[in-house]
Amino acid sequence: MGERAEIEKPVVDAIREAIIRGEFVPNQRLVESDLSAQFTASRANVRIALLELANEGLVERVQNRGARVRAVSLEEAIEISEVRMVVESLCAEKAAERITDEEIGELKALGKAMRKAVASGDVMGYSGLNQELHRRVREISGQHTAGQVLERLRAQSVRHQFRLAMRPGRPSVSLPEHLAIIDAICAHDPAAAAAAIRQHLSSVIEALREAEQA
Structure with a gap:
């Protein structure tokens, strides 16, 4: 076997x-x-x-x-984002509790690279850094089961996420949301980290709805 x-x-x-x-x-x-x-x-x-x-x-x-x-509808993509909100909040809380000094340096470097990508208009680069940040938060959290669930959800909704990432002006909206996640986790503040994740994914859901109506 x-x-x-x-x-x-x-x-x-x-x-x-x-x-x-x-x-x-x-x-x-x-x-x-x-x-x-x-x-x-x-x-x-x-x-x-x-x-x-x-x-x-x-x-x-x-x-x-x-x-x-399998084609994933907008309604399903929104449901997936709602589930992600719950599971990623848990990961953010655990990451804030467990993060090491070395990992703090890594997340801050990611934040710096994200700022640079947005400032230079590198949408694809920013999209990749976005995925890297979410992946590292999952890994730092040590929540392996949650990580597996989130990876499957990400794969199912990836086409909607890619369309959203390509929308003009979207990186400038999501950048401060991602930086807030980084700041809260690096400050060892589980409640703020979970709140930052919820805020970010609420913004994602709103943007998905707007993109469909555009």
Whole structure:
């Protein structure tokens, strides 16, 4: 069983990353033979990988039509953000309690890089730093189960998040929210860290609704 998992995991990871990067678009059919050739994997391993990705909510099985990339609606993306608000608040609280001096330096350096990216108009760079900050808060918190949940939620809503990140002026809105998260965690203030996360994700939800109406 362990050997099989070692064989399958690279295939699962490769297809997952392709979906997250947008190489496969919502509702696109995922043909086992094509995936087998693209990722140099057996049909059996591709089939198992698609089942795993269906469990994660990235792929859906359609009767008599195989698998396709699952489309996430705006309503579902908002629900995901609401769940993230609860779970990431927990992570922020724990991170504020556990953070070391070395990790404080790391988060402050991330904040500095985010300021620089926004000032220079580097939207893609800022988007990457945004993801890095949220990932590091999860890691610093030590909440492994929460981290796994959040990673799955992030993967499901990534296309909505990317569209939001590309909106003109959005980085200037989210930058002070992210800096507030960093400041609270680095100050070892769990309550303020949780409040900062809630404020940020409330802003994300509002922006998602506005983007859909635009």
